[in-house]
Amino acid sequence: MLYYSTNRKSEPVSLREAVTRGLAPDNGLYMPETIGRFEPAFFRELPALPFREIAMRVAEKLFGEDIPPGTLQEIVYDTLGFDCPLVKVSDRIWALELFHGPTMAFKDVGARFMARMLRHFHDKEGAPLHVLVATSGDTGSAVANGFLGVEGIHVTVLYPSGKVSEIQEKQFSTLGRNISALEVEGTFDDCQQLVKEAFLDPELTRRMRLTSANSINVARFLPQSFYYFNAWARWLEETRTPGTAPVIAVPSGNFGNLTAGMVAREMGLPVARFIAANNENDIVYQYLKTGQYHPRPSVETLANAMDVGAPSNFARILDLYGHSHRRIREVTGGFRLTDDGIREVIRNVHVQTGYLCDPHGACGYAALLAHLGEHEEGIFLETAHPSKFMETMEEITGAGTVPLPERLAAFLGKEKRSVPMSSRYADFREWLLARANA
Numbered sequence: 001m002l003y004y005s006t007n008r009k010s011e012p013v014s015l016r017e018a019v020t021r022g023l024a025p026d027n028g029l030y031m032p033e034t035i036g037r038f039e040p041a042f043f044r045e046l047p048a049l050p051f052r053e054i055a056m057r058v059a060e061k062l063f064g065e066d067i068p069p070g071t072l073q074e075i076v077y078d079t080l081g082f083d084c085p086l087v088k089v090s091d092r093i094w095a096l097e098l099f100h101g102p103t104m105a106f107k108d109v110g111a112r113f114m115a116r117m118l119r120h121f122h123d124k125e126g127a128p129l130h131v132l133v134a135t136s137g138d139t140g141s142a143v144a145n146g147f148l149g150v151e152g153i154h155v156t157v158l159y160p161s162g163k164v165s166e167i168q169e170k171q172f173s174t175l176g177r178n179i180s181a182l183e184v185e186g187t188f189d190d191c192q193q194l195v196k197e198a199f200l201d202p203e204l205t206r207r208m209r210l211t212s213a214n215s216i217n218v219a220r221f222l223p224q225s226f227y228y229f230n231a232w233a234r235w236l237e238e239t240r241t242p243g244t245a246p247v248i249a250v251p252s253g254n255f256g257n258l259t260a261g262m263v264a265r266e267m268g269l270p271v272a273r274f275i276a277a278n279n280e281n282d283i284v285y286q287y288l289k290t291g292q293y294h295p296r297p298s299v300e301t302l303a304n305a306m307d308v309g310a311p312s313n314f315a316r317i318l319d320l321y322g323h324s325h326r327r328i329r330e331v332t333g334g335f336r337l338t339d340d341g342i343r344e345v346i347r348n349v350h351v352q353t354g355y356l357c358d359p360h361g362a363c364g365y366a367a368l369l370a371h372l373g374e375h376e377e378g379i380f381l382e383t384a385h386p387s388k389f390m391e392t393m394e395e396i397t398g399a400g401t402v403p404l405p406e407r408l409a410a411f412l413g414k415e416k417r418s419v420p421m422s423s424r425y426a427d428f429r430e431w432l433l434a435r436a437n438a
């Protein structure tokens with residue numbers, strides 16, 4: 001299968017090239033040339049299959065031409081060493097819990113899959129591959145844990161000193177092995193600038209193989225479609241009303257998660273429609289309302305992983321629906337929730353149902369509540385475990401209401417091993433080159 005750039009100025013490339021490049025040379029995002037549709041028989045069979053088997057069928061449709069079945073199965077099964085269960089919250093609303101992976105956020109799925117696909121495509125005899133990732137918190141931990149122990153690949157996480165939470169920092173700075181954490185004296189933007197300069201440095205890129213693991217990579221974006229199929233299968237098992245389709249609400253920032261759902265729908269998955277849930281960074285909400293797309297600087301909210309002012313995957317949504325505002329609106333509704341709204345939803349859902357939404361999931365829940373028709377049922381994506389936002393949560397639901405899972409507690413007990421780094425490019429470069437020669 002070939003992958004074309006949404007800007008259509010670069011040549012289409014193989015999966016291998018799309019995955020190792022990330023962004024197309026014309027700055028567009030790669031999309032598969034065809035999105036295969038499943039036969040109706042597949043959907044009759046689906047409820048009887050376990051998650052990993054469902055994921056494998058979807059993976060074969062997407063990547064089957066490019067990766068041998070045995071290898072693909074290894075990648076899929078190894079990625080999904082945890083479940084994405086569907087949990088009933090109220091009469092007509094379910095949560096799809098995507099936080100049962102190593103860092104307890106949905107990015108684990110994409111990051112783990114990408115690490116394994118990159119290992120498959122990476123020339124084992126050749127020089128090691130260096131993955132650079134700048135993070136304001138969650139991406140660094142998902143990528144670092146996703147690549148942990150993957151042979152031939154070294155990950156360097158750059159993060160702003162003092163500007164990520166203790167639990168976030170521990171999740172990528174305690175790992176060791178093939179993961180290095182650089183604690184940068186500066187802001188997130190400084191970290192991102194260092195990474196950008198490295199990619200643009202001809203001598204450096206000649207001496208070492210560099211790549212990025214950000215969310216625009218097809219190997220991170222496409223596997224997110226797996227759990228939409230599983231959600232539908234588990235939902236059908238419970239409701240037993242064939243022929244119907246749920247509404248699915250997706251808490252969104254860069255819109256990779258929602259776009260993967262749209263790809264699943266194009267593959268034939270019965271989804272009545274999506275609701276794109278924004279926080280106060282409501283650029284896509286405004287677009288859906290007015291047809292005008294105006295990126296703007298992001299503002300800080302309680303659902304901080306959704307604080308994005310120029311959603312990178314929006315280009316893929318436009319491309320998928322031929323830039324038609326009408327078609328996009330047929331497939332997805334919009335919603336926005338303020339911080340006060342987030343607090344209210346978390347409190348009300350907790351009191352009324354006993355379920356704990358995290359600040360991101362709360363946007364999804366509220367979006368469903370606002371949009372669900374009288375006879376419709378809905379699923380919202382729970383993108384992170386509430387304990388990742390302990391302070392916010394306890395302020396809202398009271399001390400002692402949010403359990404700290406074993407997995408996160410274990411990170412807290414480990415020793416941080418970050419390397420202090422200035423925000424000067426020369427220092428970062430010197431550190432990288434020392435590794436290239438090591």
Ligand SMILES: *Cc1c(COP(=O)(O)O)cnc(C)c1O
Pocket residue numbers: 105106107138215251252253254255256257258305306360383384
């Ligand atoms: C990254 C993230 C999101 C936003 O996902 P996109 O694919 O960027 O839209 C939502 N919730 C959490 C917890 C996240 O980490």
